[in-house]
Amino acid sequence: MPEVKKWAMDVRMSFEKTGMAKFISHLDTVRLITRSMKRACVPIWFTEGFNPHAFLTFAMPLSLGFESYCETVDFRLMEEMDLDELAKKINDALPVDITVKEIYVYETSPNDIRWAEYKIIFNNPDKVLLETAKNKLSSDEIIVEKKAKQGRKKVAKEVNIKDHIKSFELSEDNGKLILDTVLSSGTSININPMLLIGALVKNTNTDEQDVDVIKIESYTQNMEVFK
Amino acid sequence: MVKKEVEKLLKKVQKPARYTGGELNSVIKDKNSVKLRYAFCFPDNYEIGMSHLGMKILYSVVNEREDAWCERVFAPWDDMETLMRENNVKLYALESGDSLDEFDLIGFSLQYELSYTNVLNMLDLGGVPVLKKDRTSLTPIVIAGGPCVCNPEPMVDFIDIFLPGEGEEVTNDIVDLLIKHKEMGSTRLEFLREAAKIQGVYVPEFYNVDYNEDGTIKSVENFETAPEKVQKRIVSDLDNAHYPKDFIVPFIDVVQDRTVGEVFRGCTRGCRFCQACFITRPIREKSPEVINEQCRRISDATGYDEISLCSLSTSDYTKIEQLIPMLFDWALKENINVSLPSLRVDNFSDELMEELKKVRRSGLTFAPEAGTQRLRDAINKNVTEEEVLRTALKAFDGGWTSVKLYFMMGLPTETMEDIEGIADLAQKVVDTFYRNPNKEKGKGVQVNISVASFVPKPFTPFQWEPQDKGELLVEKQKHLLSSVKSRKISVSYHQSETSVLEGVFARGDRRLGEVIYKAWQKGCKFDAWDEFFDYSKWAEAFRECNLTTDFYTSRRREYTEILPWEIMDYGIRKEFLIDENKKAHESITTPQCRIKCSACGANKLNGGHCDARS
Numbered sequence: 103m104p105e106v107k108k109w110a111m112d113v114r115m116s117f118e119k120t121g122m123a124k125f126i127s128h129l130d131t132v133r134l135i136t137r138s139m140k141r142a143c144v145p146i147w148f149t150e151g152f153n154p155h156a157f158l159t160f161a162m163p164l165s166l167g168f169e170s171y172c173e174t175v176d177f178r179l180m181e182e183m184d185l186d187e188l189a190k191k192i193n194d195a196l197p198v199d200i201t202v203k204e205i206y207v208y209e210t211s212p213n214d215i216r217w218a219e220y221k222i223i224f225n226n227p228d229k230v231l232l233e234t235a236k237n238k239l240s241s242d243e244i245i246v247e248k249k250a251k252q253g254r255k256k257v258a259k260e261v262n263i264k265d266h267i268k269s270f271e272l273s274e275d276n277g278k279l280i281l282d283t284v285l286s287s288g289t290s291i292n293i294n295p296m297l298l299i300g301a302l303v304k305n306t307n308t309d310e311q312d313v314d315v316i317k318i319e320s321y322t323q324n325m326e327v328f329k
Numbered sequence: 330m331v332k333k334e335v336e337k338l339l340k341k342v343q344k345p346a347r348y349t350g351g352e353l354n355s356v357i358k359d360k361n362s363v364k365l366r367y368a369f370c371f372p373d374n375y376e377i378g379m380s381h382l383g384m385k386i387l388y389s390v391v392n393e394r395e396d397a398w399c400e401r402v403f404a405p406w407d408d409m410e411t412l413m414r415e416n417n418v419k420l421y422a423l424e425s426g427d428s429l430d431e432f433d434l435i436g437f438s439l440q441y442e443l444s445y446t447n448v449l450n451m452l453d454l455g456g457v458p459v460l461k462k463d464r465t466s467l468t469p470i471v472i473a474g475g476p477c478v479c480n481p482e483p484m485v486d487f488i489d490i491f492l493p494g495e496g497e498e499v500t501n502d503i504v505d506l507l508i509k510h511k512e513m514g515s516t517r518l519e520f521l522r523e524a525a526k527i528q529g530v531y532v533p534e535f536y537n538v539d540y541n542e543d544g545t546i547k548s549v550e551n552f553e554t555a556p557e558k559v560q561k562r563i564v565s566d567l568d569n570a571h572y573p574k575d576f577i578v579p580f581i582d583v584v585q586d587r588t589v590g591e592v593f594r595g596c597t598r599g600c601r602f603c604q605a606c607f608i609t610r611p612i613r614e615k616s617p618e619v620i621n622e623q624c625r626r627i628s629d630a631t632g633y634d635e636i637s638l639c640s641l642s643t644s645d646y647t648k649i650e651q652l653i654p655m656l657f658d659w660a661l662k663e664n665i666n667v668s669l670p671s672l673r674v675d676n677f678s679d680e681l682m683e684e685l686k687k688v689r690r691s692g693l694t695f696a697p698e699a700g701t702q703r704l705r706d707a708i709n710k711n712v713t714e715e716e717v718l719r720t721a722l723k724a725f726d727g728g729w730t731s732v733k734l735y736f737m738m739g740l741p742t743e744t745m746e747d748i749e750g751i752a753d754l755a756q757k758v759v760d761t762f763y764r765n766p767n768k769e770k771g772k773g774v775q776v777n778i779s780v781a782s783f784v785p786k787p788f789t790p791f792q793w794e795p796q797d798k799g800e801l802l803v804e805k806q807k808h809l810l811s812s813v814k815s816r817k818i819s820v821s822y823h824q825s826e827t828s829v830l831e832g833v834f835a836r837g838d839r840r841l842g843e844v845i846y847k848a849w850q851k852g853c854k855f856d857a858w859d860e861f862f863d864y865s866k867w868a869e870a871f872r873e874c875n876l877t878t879d880f881y882t883s884r885r886r887e888y889t890e891i892l893p894w895e896i897m898d899y900g901i902r903k904e905f906l907i908d909e910n911k912k913a914h915e916s917i918t919t920p921q922c923r924i925k926c927s928a929c930g931a932n933k934l935n936g937g938h939c940d941a942r943s
Binding site for chain 1: 331339341345351352629
């Protein structure tokens with residue numbers, strides 16, 4: 103039986119999650135966006151199983167505590183609509199700190215994401231951190247401890263993430279140390295910036311929790327902006 | 330707005346969104362343009378507090394006024410508290426981020442006795458002196474409401490004003506009065522004198538309590554402007570009572586995260602163990618049109634995909650058969666689920682059953698409360714075994730396969746035979762399932778027995794009864810476990826020490842303030858949470874104050890004894906409660922209010938009117 107398409111448009115919404123919204127976890131964000139759609143009376147497509155639910159696809163889950171300028175969620179509209187107006191309507195239904203950038207018809211799949219750019223701000227760095235970080239980032243090996251599963255057992259595995267760092271740039275600003283870096287991202291390999299942060303602050307007197315992480319952009323294999 | 334120094338802490342705690350504020354529909358005002366700032370405090374964590382309907386109503390009542398701003402404060406979890414204390418961050422309100430000591434009015438909702446130490450802890454964390462006597466300026470004034478206020482005596486050392494009954498109207502009275510006295514530059518005493526004149530306002534420092542040598546109360550004397558008895562406040566017309574236009578939508582998953590439609594207040598059943606029934610009378614219903622409209626508006630404003638109806642014994646709502654189709658008419662189209670809690674077994678009509686089949690079904694819950702007919706008669710739970718089994722059969726026909734049965738243990742007149750009756754009844758429910766020819770093929774049944782320990786409460790016919798001691802409850806629990814023979818039946822129960830404490834505070838007197846204060850100093854908090862509850866600290870506190878828990882829990886009180894909560898007038902006549910107590914001991918039932926009025930007296934609060942008699 104040929105599949106009949108029951109919806110009118112496949113669209114992607116890009117949005118920013120900044121400020122206090124960084125403390126909203128991924129699962130809570132999913133629920134929040136679903137409710138905002140409902141409040142804005144957006145005619146989205148629901149799954150048709152026993153428990154119908156709003157069909158939403160988020161590209162990559164964002165870690166709790168990170169801000170982001172480049173989140174996306176894909177959904178299906180039951181009717182043709184003016185997407186700029188829709189963006190405005192959804193924005194009005196969202197809490198502050200989560201802002202819709204654009205809604206558009208997309209051609210890429212979240213699976214195309216290969217890299218992500220982060221701005222990492224060490225608010226209270228040890229004096230030696232700039233030097234140490236520079237050395238570590240320039241060496242051939244950057245060993246981090248990654249939690250992994252071996253069967254049912256949870257083990258810590260040492261991994262070299264050097265090849266997963268596409269680029270990096272260190273700078274200082276008012277006593278803060280800023281690291282702009284592009285790391286592997288996507289469904290197959292994903293490097294959480296916290297791993298790199300942990301490796302960099304190791305053996306220095308820097309609180310790894312006093313660090314701000316902002317996701318700037320996602321890229322495809324060829325370093326084209328994911329859209 | 331969370332301040333910068335707090336934001337740093339949030340990176341180190343679990344569920345940081347508990348502490349950020351900024352949720353949709355939270356109310357932000359300019360603090361310089363209001364005359365009064367009110368901190369509504371819920372003495373438990375964010376997830377519990379944000380689930381509470383009363384808080385939503387009162388938040389909305391105060392924020393509807395232009396001259397006042399109501400904000401929310403919850404008890405921080407242990408990890409956050411530790412960081413706050415280490416970094417000298419005071420407990421703050423989620424809307425402004427301002428600390429508790431910057432507020433004019435601080436209100437606590439006392440929903441359960443085991444949250445009392447959290448009240449002290451929150452005041453302390455917020456920079457407010459914990460003891461009433463150490464607060465000498467006009468503001469902050471600390472007030473408290475909620476069901477526990479029907480016996481506020483154990484908390485009088487910490488709270489300036491108690492508001493028994495429903496808060497919608499009296500909150501505004503207090504806010505008006507405090508604004509006036511702030512403008513006049515009054516003293517604290519001047520304000521309290523005027524407050525005590527308002528109906529439904531209890532100012533405990535205007536009462537002296539004397540004790541006999543045996544620890545019972547000798548006399549209670551009121552002075553200043555205080556009335557001899559404080560009559561609780563009610564809202565007369567629920568259709569026109571304030572109800573929120575929206576709910577705050579939490580970021581994190583909270584216990585009750587849905588649209589709530591309140592359908593009525595009070596209860597007609599008169600189960601003798603149930604305090605909620607007697608302290609919320611008289612019965613007042615809301616019309617289905619109003620409920621439907623309120624649910625619609627809140628669902629639109631929140632984006633919630635679930636509606637639940639709220640009241641005691643919801644299926645007793647006389648217009649439920651009109652309301653349900655009204656709600657379903659729009660809710661199902663919008664993929665909104667409608668769930669009905671606390672259904673009673675004895676009025677589950679076929680039509681209601683059919684409607685319920687349309688929505689996602691959760692487990693089915695019955696509350697027979699006691700295992701034998703004799704004991705059910707004694708507690709006036711007018712449900713027969715035959716009714717339970719008939720309804721279970723109907724539910725199994727409807728496709729349900731999981732049943733939860735609620736019971737209580739330690740009820741007055743209870744024997745081991747009654748405990749065995751619990752297991753027997755559960756077994757009969759299992760047998761009913763397997764005898765049902767219409768049961769779905771290949772499916773088994775699961776019957777979960779949940780047993781709570783009975784705690785006698787003020788303003789119930791059992792207010793004079795002794796509470797079972799811990800050892801006896803443990804024995805009964807063991808007996809129940811050994812009486813269950815089927816693997817289809819599971820049993821869960823609570824530890825008995827928390828019930829002892831609950832029982833002490835439920836019927837306690839003013840002398841307990843010292844115990845609560847000492848226990849808090851020893852580190853007691855979140856006593857309702859197993860991971861925090863530490864009975865040994867409480868036991869020490871009692872010893873140091875020369876008080877015993879037995880005095881409050883294990884003693885049979887005489888009808889003539891002056892009870893600490895008799896300063897309060899909840900409309901229920903003492904003679905009625907005595908009659909009911911005597912009938913319990915003879916296993917004589919009392920018909921529910923709609924069949925025959927038993928003259929409990931609560932209608933005097935509503936100008937002689939009660940919806941059960943209309």
